[in-house]
Amino acid sequence: MTSLGFLYPGHSAEDDYPRIEQLLGSDIRLDLVHTDIGEDAHRVDALRRMGAPERLAAGVEELRLIGAESVVWACTSGSFVHGWEGAHDQVRALARAAGMPASSTSFAFVHAVRELGLRRVAVGATYPDDVAGLFADFLHTAGLDVTGVRGAGIITAAEVGTWGEQQVLALAREADREDAGAVLLPDTALHTASCLPALEMELGKPVLTANQVTVWEGLRLADRRVNAPELGVLFRREPLVQA
Template identity: 80%
Template sequence: MTALGFLYPGHSAEDDYPRIEQLLGSDIRLDVVHTDIGTDAHRVDALLEMGSAERLAAAGVEELRMSGAESVVWACTSGSFVHGWEGAQEQVRTLAVTAGMPASSTSFAFVHAAKEIGAGRVAVAATYPDDVAGLFADFLRAGGIEVLQVRGAGIITAAEVGTWGEEEVLALARQADSPDAGAVLLPDTALHTATHIPALEKELGKPVLTANQVTVWEALRLTDRRVNAPSLGALFTREPIVQV
């Protein structure tokens, strides 16, 4: 049994994790600990505080250690990339020391996952306001990923994002897609996507990377595990995406 730990801010789309655990269909356990979200707002000041070292240190890493977790991922994209590349690196270094295990964040997961599938050029479909979506694009560029197009939905709170269903997710992905993009990225962990990935990839005819999907993949990567799970999209299978 491989146990993976996640620090998830608040309560929006955390039910993606037991669903992903089921879809993995393997000897893998996903342990989710909720952090205090503070102010629920996709604003730079609120996001900086949400991902502060003090807040994460008090978030329950001891609980994850006791559960036998072998890695931990800060399951918040905006609460990591808002610190910039260097700041996000320091964030996960501090988390690794505090937790006593390999650590990462969803922002780095996107960079690693895009490279894993060979998507050097991407489009971003973000639920965030435009300024925050732009910071995510800057983070990707710092990681060596070319961003061709960014579409922000302008949603302020994670609570609202958590109410979106497949129709809204598909619409945002279609609006953001670029013909030259090797993948479309949906960066919000408050967005339910675990059950929508096959439909997204079929609709767009290319790999789609979503926040909770890449977060789990990153935790597996930190433990040197690779799992074939086609229902979780191209990232979890070597089978090519059929262009339609």
């Protein structure tokens, strides 16, 4: 049994994780510990406080007791708002506190895009435009070409968590660009585990979503690879090769 640990802020779309665990269909357990979200606001100052070292460190002892082999800070905006170097500092501190390999959803997106052999991506973010722009900046620093950014202007994770499949599909369609090799939907408060095949069929290209890449990153840290096509192109064994 491989146990993967996740620090998930608050309560919005955490039910994606048991759904993904079921779809993995393997000897893999996804263990969530909820962190204190503080102020629920897609605002830079609030997001920086949400990902503060002491908030993340508070959850790692429970993950150690569970027997987790890796830990991922399951939050995109609470990592990329610190910038490229700050996000690295964040996961280094988390790894030291947890005593195991660590990462975050922001880095999961970068690693997943590289895994698929892609470079050009479009972003469909639930966030206000300024926060969505910071994610694009993060991806640019990683060497990716962001061909377009669509922000939905939602302030709270609680509201994002109420979105259904049709709203998710609409955001992905609005964000898509012809020259993008994939569309990224960066918010772990967004339910996407049940609609990944529909997203990729609708757009005709890979769609990477926050909870999906977060689990994939945990598997990568634990040196596990799982073939689960229901979770999208990313979970097929053969990587897609494209410029």
